[in-house]
Amino acid sequence: MEETRADMCSALEGFSHAQYIEIRKLEHTKDNSYKITVNSAKETNSRETYVPQEADIVILSKEKPKHLSNLSRNGWRYTVGIISKGGKDGALSDNDAIIRVPHAFSFDLDLITDELKEPLFAVFLFNILTYNRIWKMLDYKSDSFSSSTIIRKVITFNSVVVNYLASFVQGDVEDIMSFASRSLQSVPDKDILDTFSRFNLNDSQYNAILDCASSIEQLTSSLKLIWGPPGTGKTNTISMLLALMLVKTCRTVTCAPTNTAVVEVASRLLRLVEDSSEFFHSDIVLFGNKDRMRIDGDLTKIFLEDRVGRLLKCFMPHTGIQHCISSMIDIFKNCDVQYQLYINDHEKNDEFREVKDDKSVDDGSKKVMSIAEFAKTRFDAMSKDLQYFIQIFLDDFPRALISENALEEMHDTLKLLQILKDLLQYCSNNFDRIKKQPNIEVRPPFITSLADLQEFIASGSNSFLHLVYARELFLEKLQLLSGHLSIPDMFEKRSVEEFVLQHVHCILCTASSSFKLHGVEMKHKPLEVLVVDEAAQLKESESLIPLLLPGIKHVVLIGDQFQLPALVKSKISDEANFGRSLFERLSSLGYSKHLLDVQYRMHPSISKFPVSNFYNNRISDGSNVTSQSYEKHFLMGQMYGPYSFIDVEQGEETKDKFGRSLRNPIEVAAVVHIVKKLFRESVYLGQNLTVGVVSPYNAQVKLIQDKLGKTYDLYKGFQVKVRSIDGFQGGEEDVIIFSTVRSNTTGSVGFLSNINRTNVALTRAKHCLYIIGNATTLSKSESVWQKIVSDAKNRGCLFKSEDDEDLQNAIIRAVIEQDELEDIINFNTLRISGPNSKGSNWLSRSSSKKKNR
Structure with missing residues (x-):
């Protein structure tokens, strides 16, 4: 319950940028429950993308989410609710949901459209489904607890x-x-x-x-x-x-x-x-x-979900696999009867068209098919259905419930379908003669299996006899298959x-x-x-x-x-x-x-620090990563080898506009510049490349994403993923660029000092790992980062940003832009505050600030 409270507080802090959706209809069902119908979710660049799911905690408000304080203004404007059923429930349409609220409330509907007269929005906060499930499991008196030998072993x-x-x-x-x-x-x-x-x-x-x-x-x-x-x-x-x-x-x-x-x-x-x-x-x-x-x-x-959809089609009595088998048997046994029904139906349609004087129907549609054309057309259509259903049975129906006989008959049926398709291609004009040929009882004794038939066809004798005997064996297999298939009576x-x-x-x-x-x-x-x-x-x-x-x-x-x-x-x-x-x-x-003591992901230069510091040297490098071919230099210069720490001392950590996360615009400029260089080399050399940009702070992740935009989305051979450390756990990329963000005079690094978080960040790269950070700040941190900087220096992997002239120029431009932006903000602040004796020194204070960085 304490963690649920913390989730609620966190969600309310981010209320102004929460997902939401407008409610069009509201229907009181029972007690304090309501059925709601929402608008369809909009494009991803909008916040109006919320789709109600079971156990979502939401706020019902008459206004779109702007600022949390707006909720308490002007009397009652909101209530907190929980979604008890979402649109994926099956009993509801995709845009419907059932919501439960603490108390009933009144609302006005349009008498004609049944839609709400005033706007009402559902604002998503967080989901408690997992907490609900955990709570139900924490019942020590339940049979599950008392009978579970594995739980006793664990406890x-x-x-x-x-x-x-x-x-x-x-x-x-x-x-x-x-x-x-x-x-x-x-x-x-x-x-x-x-x-x-x-x-x-x-x-x-x-x-x-x-x-x-x-x-x-x-x-x-x-x-x-x-x-x-x-x-x-x-x-x-x-x-x-x-x-x-x-x-x-x-x-x-x-x-x-x-x-x-x-x-x-x-x-x-x-x-x-x-x-x-x-x-x-x-x-x-x-x-x-x-x-x-x-x-x-x-x-x-x-x-x-997909498997159930396919099996439902297969199980249907009037359209499923058994119906398909029966229809296929019928077309081969009673082709002449079906053909006569087709002729009768065609004649009725002709009479109908004459009565209606339908001149819009062209002459081609009135052409009557011959029995051979009719049989082949019906066979082609039904063979596709039969193949589809048999494949569903083989791929989706529990294998333990399929008998060996049924399994063999399905495989034989698929092969016979192809044989018949090929034979009908050459002798379909004689299809009407098949009924007059010997039936299955007088089939040659040497054709008892599919293999016998294939051998007989390969002998090159009369092709019409091939068709006759293939048809008889096919009918036999279909009848056996129909009897051996066990189709459950399930239609939901x-x-x-x-x-x-x-x-x-x-x-x-x-x-x-x-x-x-x-x-x-x-x-x-x-x-x-x-x-x-x-x-x-x-x-x-x-x-x-x-x-x-x-x-x-x-x-x-x-x-x-x-x-x-x-x-x-x-x-x-x-x-x-x-x-x-x-x-x-x-x-x-x-x-x-x-x-598991052999790692197959990281170049040895990348694995060296985490293996020695986190795993006590108990892990060895696999032969694939130690081979010379595994070492990749995607960019020119020693700075861009398999492992490097790039010291960007000009950076400055600042809080985002919500005051909850940190970012470093100068490091962002360095990251964007390196990504740009990697892209150019990837295109020039024609080699595929995956790049991961990782940072411990969400504000930095957001700023990098904004700067990169969708520049590289159209290039299939070059992929860039920008995520937090938490979002990258379990992932790997060719190149990882890690922006540490922290840049201050005290050596404060916050949760960056967490060893687990650092371990994840350092072990995502396959070929190259570039760490972007302020070496001085991190060296003062008295954390694992002090060791990382020292290790990089001792191994000759610590570089200054000015070692790459292009990178340094990009950083200088970013510093100038940042200072100009701060000057504008300071100037606007002074204008709002009004002229005073302190305001005249704003330029000198800015200059002093730059010198003290």
């Missing part, structure tokens, strides 16, 4: 026993836990060894996956931790573990705290599936907010969703979204394994949502406690360790972790 783990054992063998806690873990491993079975042999795993990845897989084979519950520092193949390791779980037909839920992390794992797993004939799309499903996950392309193959989205989630082997979603699975009864086979990616970024309280899923016996947590933890806004909550993860807590108690 009762104590490092005292481990420390006691360590004192006898004179080893550290981690060594003891690792030994205990290895001693419990079973000998890997053939499935595991066969799966491993296809992947290029290093020893640490192999051992981590083997230990997890072996533990899952045991009857007792297990909890495993995999420590994945930056670039060590954490996502690859997860996807390979999940592939192994698919081989073992083990039901797995994979979660992460963010949509980005879940989508990354899903994308990597999907690539593995598509590169192997052993795995199937239908065994994997991803669900969540489609817009926030930015689902498109190949991911639609496994996204639940929700029931099909539940059907998929009950049978699929691998489910991917955010930790919060996994709450949905608590409402799905796993009738056939319970969930068994929980895998959590970015586990060190997931609040322990939030991890209860997937941990308490019925059936979960084995848990694998994958993360890095030296990167950013979960975001906590309240100081009280932070001091109470509300943001601490289960991964971090267990690590602090000495729980065994498998360390």
